[in-house]
Amino acid sequence: MRVHLIKDSDVGKEIFSEVVDLLKAIPGPIEFCYDSHNVINFDVDDYVENKVLDEKVFVNSKPPVASYSFSKRSSFRENIMEIFDEKESRPLKEFSFPFTRKTSTWTTLFDKCNNYRIDKIIPNNEFVLLLTEVSNTNNWFASLDEKMPFNGFIHTSDWNHFIKCQDSFPIAFEVIALLLQKHMFNDYNEVRTSLHIEPIGCVNDLCLEKKSIILKLRTADVCADCMTKLREKLSVAYVQHALLIMESLRVKMLFSQNFKQNVPLSRLVMEEKGKIILPEFGNIEIKLKPLEKTIYKFYLEHPEGVRFSDLRDHQEALSKYYMSYINDDDGDREYVKRVIDERIEKLVNITNNAAAEKVAKIKSAFVKAIGEELAKHYYIQGGNGEVKRVMLDRGLVEIA
Numbered sequence: 001m002r003v004h005l006i007k008d009s010d011v012g013k014e015i016f017s018e019v020v021d022l023l024k025a026i027p028g029p030i031e032f033c034y035d036s037h038n039v040i041n042f043d044v045d046d047y048v049e050n051k052v053l054d055e056k057v058f059v060n061s062k063p064p065v066a067s068y069s070f071s072k073r074s075s076f077r078e079n080i081m082e083i084f085d086e087k088e089s090r091p092l093k094e095f096s097f098p099f100t101r102k103t104s105t106w107t108t109l110f111d112k113c114n115n116y117r118i119d120k121i122i123p124n125n126e127f128v129l130l131l132t133e134v135s136n137t138n139n140w141f142a143s144l145d146e147k148m149p150f151n152g153f154i155h156t157s158d159w160n161h162f163i164k165c166q167d168s169f170p171i172a173f174e175v176i177a178l179l180l181q182k183h184m185f186n187d188y189n190e191v192r193t194s195l196h197i198e199p200i201g202c203v204n205d206l207c208l209e210k211k212s213i214i215l216k217l218r219t220a221d222v223c224a225d226c227m228t229k230l231r232e233k234l235s236v237a238y239v240q241h242a243l244l245i246m247e248s249l250r251v252k253m254l255f256s257q258n259f260k261q262n263v264p265l266s267r268l269v270m271e272e273k274g275k276i277i278l279p280e281f282g283n284i285e286i287k288l289k290p291l292e293k294t295i296y297k298f299y300l301e302h303p304e305g306v307r308f309s310d311l312r313d314h315q316e317a318l319s320k321y322y323m324s325y326i327n328d329d330d331g332d333r334e335y336v337k338r339v340i341d342e343r344i345e346k347l348v349n350i351t352n353n354a355a356a357e358k359v360a361k362i363k364s365a366f367v368k369a370i371g372e373e374l375a376k377h378y379y380i381q382g383g384n385g386e387v388k389r390v391m392l393d394r395g396l397v398e399i400a
């Protein structure tokens, strides 16, 4: 099974690569391909004017067929939501109504997939999934194409109105949901009539009320009925791979939402190129830029702590680390050396704010990934002008 992920020009490179990394993190038979240079463009003609007048319209999807009737939330769901509505680290984004936004019809979105398929000569049994910032006339998070079910789209914005975590988690989750839906049902009509209208925490919950997406993301489960259908249609290896990816996303989401805080601390592994992994926290990766990795590694190696004003004494070590995190395969070595020297000089110069800024970035990367409570054991802390240090027991630190 091969999945081609494509994006429009408004989807950030960072979020796109996060989604790809999350999907590729678990080895298995489902193959994810992407080409970050190939961007799908929308013309003025591709949009329909859409004014979102109020929140009620914004938070509900249109049912796929008019005859759908669905009862309002069950008490079961209310209870579940209550359990989940715990303290969380990131506030939900507020939208002020009314506002106008770019919206396309489903047909337009699927045409984009088809054009890409033709252009790149992608076989009809491989997926082409479009990640797009453009909303759609039915206001869905994601859907397959009725005519060509190996095409699909995932709407990449709005998530932070419904769930407090990195947008890449639910987006990656929807990729898996579409793959499963394609294989679970014989045709699109069956998809439409089989999705659960009342959310039960299954990957096939319809989520007409968009908020109920939280339930399916947090259970990351396939209900018994759907599992039976899935097993008939898809080989065990694929099912297993999809479930493992869903589970890895679920665990990462729980950590990032401060939901799992009373757990033993994870080891921190810093690989050769400065990639930071917390193995016992669902292998979550802490994404840092080269200069942030540089200063973080330095502080890991100095458990006693160092004041910003003393960083200058360690300029050589910092340059060495920075050098190792920079790709210097191509280009002028002299130039690279000069840039490194300039940046490290700026970092150790206490008359500017460079070190403090990097330390703040590192802190927010940890908080975003594992929540404030756990993060404080890992990030660099210390008051103004005081010694800064990482509190983590160095027995838990492995540096390659």
Ligand SMILES: [Zn+2]
Pocket (backbone or CB within 6 Å): 196, 202, 203, 204, 205, 222, 223, 224, 225, 226, 227
């Ligand atoms: Zn189900």
